[in-house]
Amino acid sequence: MAWSKKLTQLNDILADLMPHHIGIEKYVRAAGLRPQMIVFNGSAMDIWNSVLSEADKNGKVNDLVSAVLAHYPENPYLLSALEATEVDYTLSPKLDEVTDWKKVDQDTLEVLTSRVNTMLPISFLENGILRSRAVGKVEIKHGLSFEVGSGFLFKLHKTDAVRFMTNFHVLSEKSRFPLTRIIFNFELDCSGNSKASKSFTIDENKPLLISKVSELDVSIFTLNDPDDELKEYGYLHLKKVGIDKNDFVNIIQHPGGQMKQISLYHNIVTHSTERVVQYLTDTMGGSSGSPVFNSEWDIVAIHHSGGNSRLDEPKLPATYKMRNEGISINPIIDFIDKQSQSI
Structure with missing residues (x-):
């Protein structure tokens, strides 16, 4: 087959x-x-x-x-x-082709079975809602169908303008800008009703910063906002932050182009280097470009690839099925600083 x-x-x-x-x-x-x-x-x-x-x-x-x-x-x-026309949910590169996945260790499995205190202050939820406003859906028209991804508004320094970040493999060519919409507020309210969403186009006259999949897999650009409406969604402030094995992470995303969701349960870091952060969590195609947060709601990575568990890995509990990787935010910050100085 x-x-x-x-x-x-x-x-x-x-x-x-x-x-x-x-x-x-x-x-x-x-x-x-x-x-x-x-x-x-x-x-x-x-x-x-x-x-x-x-x-x-x-x-x-x-x-x-x-x-x-x-x-x-x-x-x-x-x-x-069941439709003849399909939405391409699988934009992300195959994990085994773009990285060296470090196997899950026994001590990580012990953390997965909740042998640690996972209680958080109730303000954790409110802070998460505030951060979520800056996360948007990337929708790219491709013939009769759409390709979908995620991304977020961010600011690096106080003097910087607000820009939008997603993965290089999601969107990296200016020729596709006219076919692209960035949609915010595409989500349900607490009553289960759809919120009023708002879409923005990309400013083709502003710089495009890109780094290939094999490097940082990031694409950064500016959105058109003639009526100053983006301020409603705020932005995520980038700063360098450490992340260690067995830390917990949370991902706000538009999986498969669906309404905004959060992967909040069972998310644990299995390995990290200067370039990548690897973790077990729930994502799907369309989650590429999502911000990966720590428990303080600092961005630690941008999600870029996932895959199924390997046969030679320890057997995970039944509810765990995905291994994932994001690009660490620290080298991305250095990349933005260096590129911005040359513009």
Whole structure:
């Protein structure tokens, strides 16, 4: 079977909706597949991989999606999977192709099982909401479909103008600027209603700062704001900050182009260097460019890639399925300073 982009995205989606083994078999039967042909061992991601392989072999992928939709009728990923035109949720580079992933250690697994105090002051929530306002969705028109990512407004020094940061692999060519919208407030309120969002275009006359995927994987530009409306969303202040193994991180993102979400549970740093921060957390395609925060809501990295657990790694608890990597904010700050001086 040729493992297509659509199947890769479905694998992520289904494992995200149902990260536990229990219950997957009912969808297999509902789709007209034979459970005896499915490998029900390993992580939820592995099981869904086996299910999708069998469904594709028998021409029943849409039947499987429809079966899951019966329980998740408004899920945008599943709905788009039945459409001829697809949204490209998988912009991020493959983790194993752009980095050297350090295996998860036993002491990290002990932290994952909550053998540490994770209580935080209630102000943590309010500060997170304030930071979230600066996070926006990147939407790039590509023919009849869209490519999606995330990013954020930031300021480095008090005298700097507010600019927008995302990944190089999300957007790096000025020729695509006219096809791009940066959307803020694309989220639900506390009553579950959609907020009024606002989109902005990119100022093609202002400098574009870029660093390739193999380096810092970052793209920085300025948004058009003739009516001074961006001030409503504030900005994230960048400063150099340390991050260590077994620290906790939180990611505010637009996974798959969906409304704004936060990955708040089970997020732990497994390894860090001067260039990268590696962590276990929940992300999906479209999360690329998201700010990665520590527990003080300082930005420690910009998320740029993810992947499934390796077979040779220690078995993770059932709710953990993703290994992820961000580019450390410290070398990005040095890069911005150096590039700004040459402009």
